[in-house]
Amino acid sequence: MPRTFHQVGRRYGLRGPWVLHAVGLALSAGTLVRVGGVNGSGKSTLLRLAAGIDTPSAGRIEGRPRTAYVPERFPPALPFTAYGYLTHLGRIHGLSRRTARLRAEHWLDRFGAGAYGDMPLSELSKGTAQKIAVAQALLAEPELLVLDEAWTGLDAEARDALDDAVTERVAGGATVLFVDHDPGRLAGAVTAAYEVSGTSLVPVAQSAPRVRIDAQAPPGTKLPDALPPEATHETDPSGTVRFSVPAAHSDALLRALLTAAGTWHIHRVHPLAARER
Numbered sequence: 001m002p003r004t005f006h007q008v009g010r011r012y013g014l015r016g017p018w019v020l021h022a023v024g025l026a027l028s029a030g031t032l033v034r035v036g037g038v039n040g041s042g043k044s045t046l047l048r049l050a051a052g053i054d055t056p057s058a059g060r061i062e063g064r065p066r067t068a069y070v071p072e073r074f075p076p077a078l079p080f081t082a083y084g085y086l087t088h089l090g091r092i093h094g095l096s097r098r099t100a101r102l103r104a105e106h107w108l109d110r111f112g113a114g115a116y117g118d119m120p121l122s123e124l125s126k127g128t129a130q131k132i133a134v135a136q137a138l139l140a141e142p143e144l145l146v147l148d149e150a151w152t153g154l155d156a157e158a159r160d161a162l163d164d165a166v167t168e169r170v171a172g173g174a175t176v177l178f179v180d181h182d183p184g185r186l187a188g189a190v191t192a193a194y195e196v197s198g199t200s201l202v203p204v205a206q207s208a209p210r211v212r213i214d215a216q217a218p219p220g221t222k223l224p225d226a227l228p229p230e231a232t233h234e235t236d237p238s239g240t241v242r243f244s245v246p247a248a249h250s251d252a253l254l255r256a257l258l259t260a261a262g263t264w265h266i267h268r269v270h271p272l273a274a275r276e277r
């Protein structure tokens, strides 16, 4: 269990109001956990506690996974170039200078910022600085990755690259805890979702994940008779039929297509994000 909150409370100042009170949360390995809530509800407070850069005013937090954190605002006013900063942080995480530099190059390339590696942090645009913030977190190959609005300020390609990086880390057994204003962010892959409401953390029910299956058969081929429950489909102009089916029934749909009269070719099978469902 990478990190567990027991009856955790946080307030600012001795007599300040409780922002979080008696919060329990188990962050398990290999899970993607989303936290929502209105502005000022305490999302960042919760993430800072999870990341271990803040301590609870009450209760306790167990577990010491290797942790990386991308704050809402990245402070780039340091006397480093991007590569210098990333290599320095990699060294702090215990990497050799060479490995740290190679990983820095790898991540800056993936985020389309390879050309800015030798630039002073203070001269980077907000978007590029955000890429450095994300790269410093991924470089450490953390067991717990905490992302506070890390997609904000990134261009569309870098947002996709971060989605992919998060999915890879979760598949590799890490825990990723995130806040993002886009309700569809990684929705097909989220394991658990919560909302900070009042001073509590409330589980949010998620709609059942769905899978899209694109398939094609010769013109005039009829659809299989027995499609699984809740399967929908539409045919695009090229004749490809796009099925959408609850993930629990995707095997049944594939079986129906592969055993149907007529030859169905399966082009693509992939999970749908909530906004696409």
Ligand SMILES: Nc1ncnc2c1ncn2[C@@H]1O[C@H](COP(=O)(O)OP(=O)(O)OP(=O)(O)O)[C@@H](O)[C@H]1O
Pocket (backbone or CB within 6 Å): 012, 019, 037, 038, 039, 040, 041, 042, 043, 044, 045, 046
């Ligand atoms: N360092 C601090 N000192 C005093 N009060 C703080 C501090 N950090 C947060 N707060 C207060 O705690 C409450 C929760 O803030 P927090 O930033 O955790 O919420 P949030 O849900 O992340 O907000 P947003 O969506 O606006 O980023 C707010 O009332 C805020 O003013």
